[in-house]
Structure formats: C-alpha cells, structure tokens
Amino acid sequence: MATQNTKTLARLMMAPSVLLLLVWMIVPLAMTLWFSFQNYNLLDPSNVSFTGLFNYQFFYTDPAFFQSIWNTLVIVGGVLLITVIGGIAIALLLDQPIFGQGIVRILIISPFFVMPPVAALVWKNMIMNPSYGVFADISRFFGLRPVDWFAQYPLFSIVVIVAWQWLPFATLILLTALQSLDGEQKEAAEMDGANFLNRFIYLVVPHLARSITVVILIQTIFLLGVYAEILVTTNGGPGYASTNLAFLIYRTALLGYDVGGASAGGIIAVVLANIVAFFLMRAVGKNLDR
Amino acid sequence: MARNVTTRHKITATVAAWIVALIIFFPILYTIITSIKTEPEAIAGFSLWPSGTFENYITVQTQRDYLKPFMNSVILSVGSTILALIIAIPSAWAMAFSPTKRTKDILMWMLSTKMMPAVAVLVPIYLLFRDFGLLDSRIGLTVMLTLINLPIVVWMLYTYFREIPGEILEAARMDGAGLWQEIVYVLTPMAVPGIASTLLLNIILAWNESFWTIRLSTTNAAPLTAFIASFSSPQGLFWAKLSAASTMAIAPILILGWFSQKQLVRGLTFGAVK
Amino acid sequence: MGSITLQKVSKVFGEAKVIPSIDLEINDGEFVVFVGPSGCGKSTLLRLIAGLEDVSGGQILIDGKDVTQAAPAERGLAMVFQSYALYPHMSVRNNIAFPLKMAKMEKSAIDKKVTDAARVLNLTDYLERRPSQLSGGQRQRVAIGRAIVREPSAFLFDEPLSNLDAALRGTMRLEISDLHHQLKTTMVYVTHDQVEAMTMADKIVVLNRGNIEQVGSPLELYKSPRNLFVAGFIGSPHMNFVDGAYAQSKSAKTAGIRPEHLILSKDSGLWTGTVKVAEHLGADTFLHLDVDGIGQITARAGGEFGAQYGDRVYLTPDEAKLHRFDDKGIALRA
Numbered sequence: 001m002a003t004q005n006t007k008t009l010a011r012l013m014m015a016p017s018v019l020l021l022l023v024w025m026i027v028p029l030a031m032t033l034w035f036s037f038q039n040y041n042l043l044d045p046s047n048v049s050f051t052g053l054f055n056y057q058f059f060y061t062d063p064a065f066f067q068s069i070w071n072t073l074v075i076v077g078g079v080l081l082i083t084v085i086g087g088i089a090i091a092l093l094l095d096q097p098i099f100g101q102g103i104v105r106i107l108i109i110s111p112f113f114v115m116p117p118v119a120a121l122v123w124k125n126m127i128m129n130p131s132y133g134v135f136a137d138i139s140r141f142f143g144l145r146p147v148d149w150f151a152q153y154p155l156f157s158i159v160v161i162v163a164w165q166w167l168p169f170a171t172l173i174l175l176t177a178l179q180s181l182d183g184e185q186k187e188a189a190e191m192d193g194a195n196f197l198n199r200f201i202y203l204v205v206p207h208l209a210r211s212i213t214v215v216i217l218i219q220t221i222f223l224l225g226v227y228a229e230i231l232v233t234t235n236g237g238p239g240y241a242s243t244n245l246a247f248l249i250y251r252t253a254l255l256g257y258d259v260g261g262a263s264a265g266g267i268i269a270v271v272l273a274n275i276v277a278f279f280l281m282r283a284v285g286k287n288l289d290r
Numbered sequence: 291m292a293r294n295v296t297t298r299h300k301i302t303a304t305v306a307a308w309i310v311a312l313i314i315f316f317p318i319l320y321t322i323i324t325s326i327k328t329e330p331e332a333i334a335g336f337s338l339w340p341s342g343t344f345e346n347y348i349t350v351q352t353q354r355d356y357l358k359p360f361m362n363s364v365i366l367s368v369g370s371t372i373l374a375l376i377i378a379i380p381s382a383w384a385m386a387f388s389p390t391k392r393t394k395d396i397l398m399w400m401l402s403t404k405m406m407p408a409v410a411v412l413v414p415i416y417l418l419f420r421d422f423g424l425l426d427s428r429i430g431l432t433v434m435l436t437l438i439n440l441p442i443v444v445w446m447l448y449t450y451f452r453e454i455p456g457e458i459l460e461a462a463r464m465d466g467a468g469l470w471q472e473i474v475y476v477l478t479p480m481a482v483p484g485i486a487s488t489l490l491l492n493i494i495l496a497w498n499e500s501f502w503t504i505r506l507s508t509t510n511a512a513p514l515t516a517f518i519a520s521f522s523s524p525q526g527l528f529w530a531k532l533s534a535a536s537t538m539a540i541a542p543i544l545i546l547g548w549f550s551q552k553q554l555v556r557g558l559t560f561g562a563v564k
Numbered sequence: 565m566g567s568i569t570l571q572k573v574s575k576v577f578g579e580a581k582v583i584p585s586i587d588l589e590i591n592d593g594e595f596v597v598f599v600g601p602s603g604c605g606k607s608t609l610l611r612l613i614a615g616l617e618d619v620s621g622g623q624i625l626i627d628g629k630d631v632t633q634a635a636p637a638e639r640g641l642a643m644v645f646q647s648y649a650l651y652p653h654m655s656v657r658n659n660i661a662f663p664l665k666m667a668k669m670e671k672s673a674i675d676k677k678v679t680d681a682a683r684v685l686n687l688t689d690y691l692e693r694r695p696s697q698l699s700g701g702q703r704q705r706v707a708i709g710r711a712i713v714r715e716p717s718a719f720l721f722d723e724p725l726s727n728l729d730a731a732l733r734g735t736m737r738l739e740i741s742d743l744h745h746q747l748k749t750t751m752v753y754v755t756h757d758q759v760e761a762m763t764m765a766d767k768i769v770v771l772n773r774g775n776i777e778q779v780g781s782p783l784e785l786y787k788s789p790r791n792l793f794v795a796g797f798i799g800s801p802h803m804n805f806v807d808g809a810y811a812q813s814k815s816a817k818t819a820g821i822r823p824e825h826l827i828l829s830k831d832s833g834l835w836t837g838t839v840k841v842a843e844h845l846g847a848d849t850f851l852h853l854d855v856d857g858i859g860q861i862t863a864r865a866g867g868e869f870g871a872q873y874g875d876r877v878y879l880t881p882d883e884a885k886l887h888r889f890d891d892k893g894i895a896l897r898a
Contacts, residue, residue, distance in 0.1 A: 010388035013380035017444055018396065020377065021403050024437045029406070031414035090310060096303035106548045107311035110318055113547030115498040117518040118536045122317050124522075125529060126324065132529065134320065137336040167314065169558070176555050214559050221405045228500035228515070232522040246409040253413050254505070266410035277405040281398055460616050461649035465710070466637035466666035475662070479653040 029270070035263035042257035055264035064240045065265075068248040071155055072272075075244055076223045078159035079166055080216055086163075087170030087215065088208065094171070095178050112168040116228035123161045124150065124233045154234045154242035161229050166222075170215045177211035178204070217280035224273055245269050318540070325533035332529035346534035356535060359517035363539075365428055366503070366513050367496035370435035371489055374443040377436070379485070382447035383477075387459070397448065400441040408438075408501045419506055426508045434506065435496045443492055446557045450484025490546060491553040497543050514539040565627045566717035566750030567592045568613060573622035575608055575774075582608055583774040585622065590718075590752065590767075592627075595744050598754045599761040600771035600797070606754045607722055609771070613752065614643050614720050626717060637666070642711035643720040646727065648703045650695040650710075656682075657691040660709045667714075681709040684746075701732050708743070718750035725760065737764060758798055762786070770794050792893035795820050801850060801862045803887070810858060816888035816896055823850065823864040825885035830871075833878030837861060839871050853877060 039051040059065045090108065098104060111119065127134045128149040136146035149157040181204065189199050225246045230236055236243035236251060243251070249269060253262030312319075324332050325347070327340040350356045385393050415434070416425075424430030454477065462476045503515045512520075518539055521532060547554075568590040575583040583605045590596050598606035611617045613624060615636035623632045631639045642663075651659050657678055664674045682688045685705040695703055704724060711719055721740070725733045741764050744751055755761055761768050762782045770777040770785065770793070778790045782798075789795035796802050803820045811819040827833065828851070837853035849869040855861045863879055871877055888896040 007388060007390075010384035010390075013384040014396070016377050017381040017400070017440060020437065021400055021440060025403050025406070028411035028414040028418075031417075032411055035413060093303065093307050093310065096307070097300045098307045099300070099304045100308070104307045104311045105551070107315040109547065109551060110315055110544055112554075113494060113498070113543045114318065114540045115515050115518070115543070116500040117504075117515050117522075118321075118540050119317075121518060121521060121532065122321050122536060125532065126320060127317055132333045132335075134336055164314070164317070169554070172551060173555060173559055211559075218559060225407050225409065225501070227409070228504065228519060231504070232519050235522075246407065249409040250412060250505075253416070259413050259417075262413050266407075266413065269407040270410045273405055273407045273410075277402055280405070281402060455647065455649065457645045457647055457649040458651060460636075461643070461645060461710075462651075462662070463616070464614060464636045464641070464643045465663035465714070467662075468637075471666060476651060480651075 032263045032266045032270075035259050036267050038260045038263075040259040042259060051260065055260045056268075058261060059264055059268065064243065064248060067240045068243050068245045071240075071242065072224065072244040072246075074155055075159055075162065075226055076220055078156075079163045079223055080219060082159070082163040083166045083170040083219065084212060084215060086167050087174045088212075090167070090171045091174040091178050094175050109168040109172055111165050112172075114165065116165065117232050119165050120161055120229040120232035123157070123164070128157060150234050151238065154238065158226070158229055158233065158242050161233070162223065162226055166219055169219065173211055173215050174208060177208055181207050214280075217276060220276050221273065221280065224269070224276070245272070318544070321533045322537050324530055325537045327530050327533075329528050329530045332533070346531045347538070350531050350535050350538070353531075354535075356517075356538065359512050359514045360538065362428065362507075362511055363497055363513035363515070366431050366435055366511075367493045369428075369432045370439065370496050371443070371492040373432065373436045374440050374492065375447075375485065375489065378440060378443040378447055382444050382451050385444075385448050386451035386454075387456075397445065400444055404438070404441040412505065415502075416505065425506060426511050428511045431503060431506055431511050431513070434502045435499060438499065438502070439492050439495055442495070442557055443488055446488040446491065446553070447481075447484060449556060450487070451481060453484075454480050487550070487553040488557070490550045491557045494543050494546055494550060565592050566590075567627055568718060568750065568752070569625040569628075570609075570613070571623045571625070573609075573612060573624060574620050575605075575612060575617065576620040581774065583612075586774075586776060588769065588776065588779070590750060593748050593750055595741075595751045595753065595764060595766045597761040597765035597768050598752065598771055599756065599758055599768055600777075602756060603773070604771040605774040606756075606771050608774075610643075610720055610722055610752060610754045614641055615639050616643075640717045641720055642714045642716035642718075643722065644704075644707045644711050644724045646723040648695075648707040648724075648727075650703055650706055652695050655692050655694060656687060656698070656706050656709075659695070659706055660687075660713055663710060663714045677713045678709075681713050684712070685709050700728050701736060704728065704736060705739075708740075712743075712747070716749070718752060721751065721753040723754055723756065725755070725757075733760075740764065759800065762798070768798075770797060788895070788897070789887065790895055792818065792820075792889050795887055795889070795895070801864070804861050806858055806861075808858075811888075814886065814888055817891040818889040818893070820887035820889065821881040822885065823862045825882040826861070826863040827880045827882060828863055828865045828869060829878045829880070831878065833880040835861075835879045835881075837877055837879060839873055839875045839877060842871050842873060844868065851877065853879070855879065 036055055037050060037052060038048055039054065040048045094101070094105065094108070114122075125133070130136050130146045130148040133146075135149070139146040147153070185203060186199060189203055194202065226244060227246050227250065230242055230244065230247045231250075234242045236247045240248070245265065246269065249262050249265040252258045252265060256262075320338075323338060323340050326342050326344060327337075328343055328345070331337065331341060385397060419425045419430055422430075424433075458480070459472060459476060462472045467475065497513075498515070500515045500519070503513050504519050507513070507516050518535060521535075568588075570586050570588040573583065573586045573588075574581070586609065598609060600606050608617065612619050615631070615634060615638075619632060623630055625631065626639055626641075651662065654662065660678045660681055661674050664677060669677075678691075679688070682691055685708060687702065687705055687709060690698060690702060690706075695706065698706065707724070724740075725736055728736060737760060740751075740753075744764075753760075753764065765782055767779060768782055768785055769779050772793050777797075778785060778794045780788075785794060785798045789798060792805070796805070799822055801823050803822050804826075806819045806821070807817065811817060835855045835858055837855035837858075839851055839853055841852040843850040843852075846868070847866075849865045849867070849871070851863045851865070851869070851871055853861050853863060861879065863877075890896055
C-alpha cells in the first residue's frame, strides 16, 4: 500500500508524537541522572556540588532504602498473588452460565474505575477504621477486638486496597482469554475422555498461561509505582513500614528537599522498571508479529 | 455447548457469582449508601438503610466548592485526551497504512515510555514546572496527562486502523478519491468507532491519574484526585460528606467504565491478549 | 477503447522477483483471464495494471498512452475486489455513486446513472440498504455496479467469485459473461479456477511463478498445450502423464493423455488396470486405476460405466489425442 510519495508523508505524520515522546523520555531522565551525581538540596539551592556516587552510596547504606525495596516487592508480590489467583477463580466462575451475567460483570469490574484516593479513603475510613469501620463492626459482632489495620498491619492494608482495585483487571483479562478458548477443543477433549479437572490442567491452564504472564507483567509495571494509596492512608508509616521505593523517593525529594538523593533513588527505580519492561516487551513483541 | 446445562448447575453458579460480585462491589455500594445518611447516622454503626437525605451533596458544594475540582477533572481528562488524539491520529494512520520495517520497533518504544516510573522524573519535572510557572496550572497538567497517555492512544488507534480493510481504501483510490477525500469520506467514518473507544478509555485513565495531578497542583488546577486526597487526615469532611464527595468523584467514571470493558482489554494489554 | 499493453513489466518485492518480465497484449473488448496456481503473480499483475502497485520495470500502455506512472484513478479502469471492498458505512446507492461523486459529476446525472446500473443488476430494491444487510451475491453485484458506472476502458476482476458458494458461483459466472456481451468492454479477470477461465475467457493467460506459460483461447490451450505445466493445469480431471517405456515408444520423454481420451472396455485394450476408486456421477464416470506397468491413471467414461473397486478394466489411449513432451517438458508437435 505504500508507494513512494506516501513514505515521506508518513514520516511527517509520525514526527510530532515521536519527537514529543523522545523529549519527554530524554530530558527529564537526563536531568535526573545529572542531579543524582550532585549534592543539591532545595533548602540551600545555591550550594550545588558534584558528589559522584555519594547519593547512591547513601541509599545503599540507608536502612529505609532496603525496607522500601522490600515493601515494594511485598506490595507487588502480594497484589499479584491475590489478583492472579482470584482472577482465575472469578474468571472460571463467570465463564459458567449465570442469570444476570451482565450485571455481575459490571459489579465485579467496578473497583478498577475508582480513583485511588477514593479507594484508599473508603477502605481507610469506612471499612478498616477501628471505631466506625465495617471490619470493626464485624469483629465486634463476633466478640473480638477490632484490629487497627493501618497501625498494626500497614503494608498488608495497602496490599488489600491495591489488590481490590486490580482484581477486576486481572479477572477481565483472564475471562476474555478463557472465552477465547475454542469450544470445539473442549468438546474434542470430552470425547477423548477428559473430565473437568483434566480439561482444566491440559487445556485451560496452558491457554491461560500467556494471558497470566501478560497480566503479571503489566500489573507489575503499574504496581511498582503505587503512590496515592500510601499517601492517603499511612503516609508511608508507621516509620517506613509502608513506604515503597516510589514513596521513599517522593519523601526524599519533597519532604526532605534532597534533590540529589531523590534522583539517585529515581535512577534505581528506572533500572528496576526496565528489567520488568524488558520481559513485557518481549511478550508484546511476539504478539505484534502475529 | 448446546447441551442442556442443568438448572441446578446454573443456579449454583449464579448464587456464587452474585455473592462474589456483591462482596467486591460492597465498598462502593456502602459509600453510596453512606452518602445519603446524616453524619450521626454515618458513624452510628453498620447500617444498610440510610435516611435518604441529599444534604451532604449540597454541603460539599457550599462548604468546599466541589464544583471547581470537578470541572478541573473534566477539563484535564477531556482536554488531554483530545490533545493526545490530535497528535496521535496522524501517527497511528501512518503506522497502520504505511508500515515500514521500523514501525513495530517505534511502536514498542512508545509503549516503553509509559513504563518509566513517574517518581524517577518527579524532581526534574517539578523543578521545570516551577521555573516555568506551570505549577498548579491546568495547562501544565493537561500537557503532563497528554504525554503520559499518548503511547496508549497511539497504540489503540493503530490497532483500530489496522482493522480497516486495506482493500476498501484501494477501492476508494480506484474510484478516483484523492488522499484528502480518502480520509474524509472513507477512512474517518470507518475509524470513528475506534476513535470513540480510544477517547473513552483515555478519559477514564486521565481522570483517575493520581500522581502528577496531586504533585503538580495545589488549589487552582487541583482535580478531584487531589481534592479527595487532601482529606486523608481525619478533620475536615466527615464520613457522610466524604462519601458524597467520593460518590460524585467516581460516578461518571464508573458509568463510563461499565461501557468500556472491551476497550480496557485492548488498550491495556497491548494486544497480548485477544 | 480498452486495449492494454504490457512491455517488459517486472515486479520485485524486497528480495523476491515476483514477476521477472512480462510482455502481453490485451485487445479492446477482449475477456482475458489470468489463471494459475497460488503465488503465480496473477493478482500482482492485475494490481500493476490497476496502478495499486508500482512496477519495478517496464511499461504499461492503455490505448497507446503510457500510464506506468499514473495514479489508479487516472487510468480509467475499474476494479472489482475479491472481498468486494464495499464502503460499509454507505448505502448501496452511495456506494455505487461514490466514483461519480469523486469525478464531481452533477447530482442529477449521478442519480440517473445509479438508477440505471441498479436496474441492470437487479439492485433497485436494495438501494437504501447497507452492505452488511446484503447477501454475498448482492454485494458482488453492488461491487460490479460501482465499477460499471465509471464507464471504464476496462474492468479488472480480482477473484470475484472465490467467496461465494458453488451454486452462486455458477450463476454469477453467467451474469458476468452476460455483462461482457452487453457492454463489450475489455475485461481482465483473475482466478485460480480453471473452469471459470475456460468458460468465460476469450483469451487465457496461464501464469506460473511470474512467467507466462502460454497465451491462447480456451480450446487452443486444451488442444495444444505448449508444455507440461499448461497441459496439467487446463482440464479437469487433469491430464495423465506417462513416462518410461510407453513414452519412449512414442519418441518422447513424457506422454500425456486426457482422461476423456482413454477408451475403456471390459474386454480388451492396450493397458490393463485395477480400479482403486470409482466415482459415479451419473452423467460421467471417473475411474482412478492402477495400470500395470504404467502407474496411476484417471479415466473418464461417459454415462454409467459399471465398474467397482477391484475390477480389472482395459484402456486404450486415443492415438490422435496423445500429447508428447520432451525432456524439458516442452510439447512435441508432429
């Protein structure tokens, strides 16, 4: 379809978005990289000096840093666990004939469209609040003392909120994949004598494997940057108990005014994200070839 | 499966599904219910039967000028999406109809820019915005949201354009249509559903964006995300009013979201799931 | 006027030389069919004529004018695509009117032409419908209608009947032939189905891997195929090829005899064979035999020839209809 004169026109048409994204990519990242080697604090902005790898060293020796990395992994891992397993289970359930399929689907996908600050506040004040929350009411009903979730289990509470928000995404993706499983394949398997469990293991799981991988990779990209939920509920506390890497960088930058340090943290975050993105792009690239 | 599914099977599945659905939806449901309670009711303990008063919705506006952040959310999400569309449509067009060997690589690179963690560039962006007077400005935020969502907009449009059968455009060419006429009479009408879907999903994503909209705004340009986030400390709004504010903040997007399931799968899995 | 000339036309896609070099004359008013197996370049050749692809070398002349660099719309041709390529968002009326609209014709003139075309093609009742509301055959006709109103120098058809079921294909074949007789315009038709080619063409161009194997009328190709490829491609079921002693006795590397030119007998004949598969179609009988010392042979008997699996049958090739080919696959003409 491309003839000579359309090629130049095509390049012109692609230019704005390519240039925009190029600048968006390079300029801020380059600045971050530059800042990461500087001693630069916003409280004393005139006193900027080159400090080499000091900021990185600082992070490396800062216990908060390792705690934040650990917390990041817990959040990502925890949410993935809940959403993938829950997603598969709910997808299998929704694949069955049900009265009111449409409404059930709508109810189940709703959390994904709730903006994170609202989700966080609702869970914090209405559900997990130790005095007035629903969980508290349930505990009291069973004669137990209500748990102060955000004080006692801050990280776990964050995981619950984020998992609630992302469960619909995983469910929707896995349900779509499930429903694309060729009905004739299932019938052939039945004729070959496979019962439900066998069909699940030998047909469904391999078919879903690809989608599960995609769900995991895409969610990971977004989960690495969980921010608003932490900001609105615990502010990273108590101490650094619920601070992930993103929140730590934010604190360093805008509460500690340490531009140099925050930038070093930022570069580390980029490296982490790139590792995940590498695998995701491979999976996506394979699909673009189809 | 054309065989008779046992009714018992269907009923069991239905009950299970509805229980799961209601549990998952419960936080949202309870928020809506609480929004039409009075404040004393709201903290009186678990109750599914509100008195049905709309006073909270009114108070939120009179006490806090709810309309301003709401309008900001509208302006930012719609504005950034339209801006993104304007930039993205020519790109996606070129990539879908005049693909080269590099097209796939460029597309993947664009998607990869979305994977950059926002915090990594928090500092430079914040400083740049500050120095150019863009902090707490609707323009600044609109540009940010455009940049963030541009890869997805390009990607979605690309997939929709690719689905337009090339033969129809060739037929138009044989019928004497020049490039402009091809675009106006044939391509655009066939692309409108795809453009609408892309618009839908990206308004949703922009409305819910909760990093830059919070960090780069204070009062003037603050959209609902920042507005709600400011109530993280217990004083200020109370539960019933907070519920009203929350309900209004999420209602439009919830409804839009119900209609955009297919678009979600297409837009956010980057084609890896069909 | 619709004569088309191709001079040394070639096409390269990246590394692949899809069409090395083609010279061809299409006369005004002829119904020319490009036929050949998948990948032989027939569709590519058509698209080169249409202007949807650029030639890599050579020239294309329409009525003596060089159109090699001209855009599709400037060539005065109309094309009917395999998938019909109707505009899904436009009514049948607007689909047919579109080329006239692009030519900036006056609205009343457009309306008249559309109404006429619709009448000729039996589409008058469907003018306000959308393509999605039409059957395959109706969509086919809309595509033809869109081409007719342009009054082109030549019509180009790209495997237009492939998407139709067998019965409809038969009907549409007749309609297109009928159309040709009515309009007397040049038609260039691409198909992989040699039955379509044989029944519709004035002239057939047999293509194989980008090269013309033979050009001729259907009967010419049937009676005097120039090489093994054409001999095996034209005619259904296809010609039997026999190597070895028998061919040598005829001073050839390969001997060819069509199934319909074998005389079958239950009593005597030159060859003896065992029936492996017997196809009784009522009007014809096709026997697939294992012939002693020769190999697999397909034979046709008119009417009902009673033979079953395992029967021994005698065949004699009709000498007058025997084809002989040398070791390069070229036909030897006595």
